[in-house]
Amino acid sequence: MTCRSISSFTLSGIPNLDGLNFWLGFPLICMYILAMLGNSTILCIILINQELHKPMYIFLFMLTLVDLLLATTTMPRMLGIFWFDKREISFSSCITQMFFIHFLSAVESGVLVAMAIDRYVAICHPLNYSQILNVGTITKIFLAIMVRGAAGMIPLPLLIQRLPLWKDHLLTHSYCLHQEAMNLACCSIKLNIVYGLFIILFIMGIDSVFISVSYLLIIKTVVCLVKESSLKGISTCTAHICAVLIYYIPLIGLSVVHRFNNSRIPNLHILFGNVYLLFPPVINPLIYGIKTKDIWNKLMNLLSKIKSQISED
Numbered sequence: 001m002t003c004r005s006i007s008s009f010t011l012s013g014i015p016n017l018d019g020l021n022f023w024l025g026f027p028l029i030c031m032y033i034l035a036m037l038g039n040s041t042i043l044c045i046i047l048i049n050q051e052l053h054k055p056m057y058i059f060l061f062m063l064t065l066v067d068l069l070l071a072t073t074t075m076p077r078m079l080g081i082f083w084f085d086k087r088e089i090s091f092s093s094c095i096t097q098m099f100f101i102h103f104l105s106a107v108e109s110g111v112l113v114a115m116a117i118d119r120y121v122a123i124c125h126p127l128n129y130s131q132i133l134n135v136g137t138i139t140k141i142f143l144a145i146m147v148r149g150a151a152g153m154i155p156l157p158l159l160i161q162r163l164p165l166w167k168d169h170l171l172t173h174s175y176c177l178h179q180e181a182m183n184l185a186c187c188s189i190k191l192n193i194v195y196g197l198f199i200i201l202f203i204m205g206i207d208s209v210f211i212s213v214s215y216l217l218i219i220k221t222v223v224c225l226v227k228e229s230s231l232k233g234i235s236t237c238t239a240h241i242c243a244v245l246i247y248y249i250p251l252i253g254l255s256v257v258h259r260f261n262n263s264r265i266p267n268l269h270i271l272f273g274n275v276y277l278l279f280p281p282v283i284n285p286l287i288y289g290i291k292t293k294d295i296w297n298k299l300m301n302l303l304s305k306i307k308s309q310i311s312e313d
Helices: 018-048 055-084 091-124 126-132 135-153 155-161 178-184 190-222 227-260 268-291 293-312
Strands: 008-010 088-090
Touching: 008 091, 018 055, 018 268, 018 293, 055 091, 055 135, 055 268, 055 293, 088 091, 091 126, 091 135, 091 155, 091 178, 091 190, 091 227, 135 155, 135 190, 155 178, 155 190, 178 190, 190 227, 227 268, 268 293
Parallel strands: none
Antiparallel strands: 008 088
């Protein structure tokens, strides 16, 4: 095994499907357009409608903005690989992309916790909802999410940067992830492994516990309500539950596969990696647009106004 210093990494498309990479770019750009349109539409609807400036929709605004940034961080470079065969990425660009992917993922996890807390307060303590989730509290939650994400994820690219020698420069994903890049190093990566596991447990692990506890308390409250109230309470949580599942299932799968698969099932980690990063920005706007009555009504009103203006012109 030859160990050497490197100045760049080489990103992959889909292994064993090199002949189809060009055609795979078309569904990818469709996903990117859907992500940009869907998330931008929800952002605009929340911004221009004063009655949606409530905690639930402020947190949705945060989630949508994170999804928009995450799509922009990953999809354009993937298109460059599929369509223009631009596979090389400089070391500095790789660790920069690595930071933003992990940072935005941590922020998204935190926002999902905030949304779970919002639903818990709305259903379990409705009379005190506006007092508990006031502007000051929301601001503190937002700052805590951002600071935690930055503080937790800044060490990841630094831990990669400290590694001096590498046995390979080929990454099997179409973007840079800490858990994959560290495996290409020649020297000991125990610190990387320990810190990576710590971050998964400290951020995503604790967040999943908070979300689970929130919903256990919600279920406990809902079963004590009359039928109509129960159904209304559950319906307000449906979109959030879907968003949580879309985020956490691929994340857990990706973490497990990277550490324990050992190539028993080829390309499984690539499948989980792509689902983990590409699906939430595309699917979340559809879920919230359809499942959230206020967003759907505002969207229909907006489309009606646009249609009326086009007809008048």
